[in-house]
Amino acid sequence: MGRIQRFLSALGQPTIYALVHLHRLNRLGMETLRWIFIEPFRGRKIRWRSVIEQSVRVGWQSIPIVGIISFFVGLILAMQSAYQLEPFGATIYVANLVAVSLTRELGPLLTAIIITGRFGSAIAAEIGTMKVGEEIDALKTMGLNPVSFLVVPRFLALIIMLPALTLISDFLGILGAYLFSISALDISSIRFINQTINALVLRDIVTGLIKSGVFAVIIASIGSYEGFIVEGGAEGVGKSTTNSVVVSIFLIITADVVFTALFYSTL
Template sequence: MSSGKKLKIEFKMVQQHIIHISPEFSLLEGESHFKRIRSEKISNVLIDCSAVSIWPSSACAFLADFIKRLNHRNIKWSLNSIPEDTLKTINFMLYRKPAATHLIKKDEIPVVDDTLSWVVTSWHNIVSTVKLLEDITFWTLLGPFFKHGFRYSRTLFEISERGMRSLGIVALVAGIMGLILAIQAAAQLQNFGATIYIANLVGMAIVRELGPLLAALLTAGRSGSAITAELGSMVASEEMDALRAMGVSVTKYIVVPKFVALFVALPCLTIFADVIGITGGYLFSTIQLGIPSSHYIDQTIQAISANDVMIGLIKSIADAIIIASIAVHQGLNTSGGAEGIGRSTTKSVVHSIIFIAIAHLFFTILFYFTGHTLKFNV
């Protein structure tokens, strides 16, 4: 198509209400035909693009605007014979993201296509996350040996932000959970005169499972979402592109301090949750049930070994890697402005919770079957 020609859309209002797009176009003519569509209350339109071989950005913008007007009036529309690249451009103008279209395709099987798309997207996410972890590992382990390779001050700030500021909510939830466990255990053990074993149940449950799990879930909801939103905002405002243009490593400058902060803070929060949860059970047992403090403490010490504490810490370290990886990956892959930031934040929290549950199940099964042989020399 020569540069002197204008794109023309001819509206042939036949029974199928087909719109043929040809290589010449007049905006006034297009507007008049849209008024005709509106006046005749047409509810279904087929846009045939087979006659156009070259799509300038102005033509894409017009077609996107025309489709928006159809959507605004709830008019069904379909596109036919449009190049894939042009379709992506129009989708971006319409939705600011790859979106489902009404492109007519032969022999299309939606279920199969959706499944294949999900598999490809999942594989792409796994590969990009592995590459991200590789880059993070490099700058975390070798960064301190390079000049300005590791941001100590920023890392300390992130540890304070992700760790110290989470102590309140962790203490509240862990204390409540300790009380709940003690109350539930007392309801059963009192029937057998074995209330002293509340210390065993609360201690083991908190240290091996609930302490790491509660700390991880709260961290995913508080810190993971905050990291994703922060990185997503930087992507949306093109700050990441500016850093890359200046030759600054985004991983080293932005990501590593947050990753290291979670790696350090979450095990500490787990130990803190263990102490507060056990304290909650202790307060109920000594105040309400009258169990002597010394007896409860001795029973707890006998029930919990260093091996149990190490198992909880291993889970917390795995949780930290999961939360940081997912939060950073979702943040760096944000698209679509404010709506995209909200979508990435939601995915970050939901995916983190799912993978935390899977990781805890894996470690629980592992330690169950190796419980008699797996020992930590502490």
């Protein structure tokens, strides 16, 4: 009896926690959507200035790191696939492989993971610090809604900027493969470009961008949620920041599996 009880409670406790978190996360999501889609029609405008400020942070200032990493990954991918394709004399297919795998998969995924580390964690840390310093309470007593003030601008900035960064990532990744191919594989520039254009269909790029939109929602909601549930000073902020990265990356990969399966089956 004791053992069964312990087993059930070991099973039940985390389930309840998970459900509570899910419920609150859902409420935060609903509140965010309300401030984006409903409140603007009731005269409470979206803070576009804030959206632009956040977009500069998440978008513009992330271009170097996203660009360099994508370029290197493109380069690596080209080298690794050339190694496999060379025995068959099929190195020209490096172009296909790199283009398709980057646009459909690695571009969105890499960008999302970089931005989780750069921006998702920053959202959690900022909102968490504000919560600990009573700044969230101060906002409320001034009659300002923290979701409208803090979450909506970050949410919109991510939704706009993550797909944009993904496009840059796709392009620079392919550029990496291109430079490797024309210098090390004896493939002429024009041949590589033609091969890439033929390999890619619009669908590849679009499915990648849809994914990155979903990833943006995950990063923004988990980051803000972890910020709002901070308790207990600086230590709590640190814990939530770490959690926001771990949970976001986990959910991003999970969503990736689901969407890839979906796009694959409806090919």
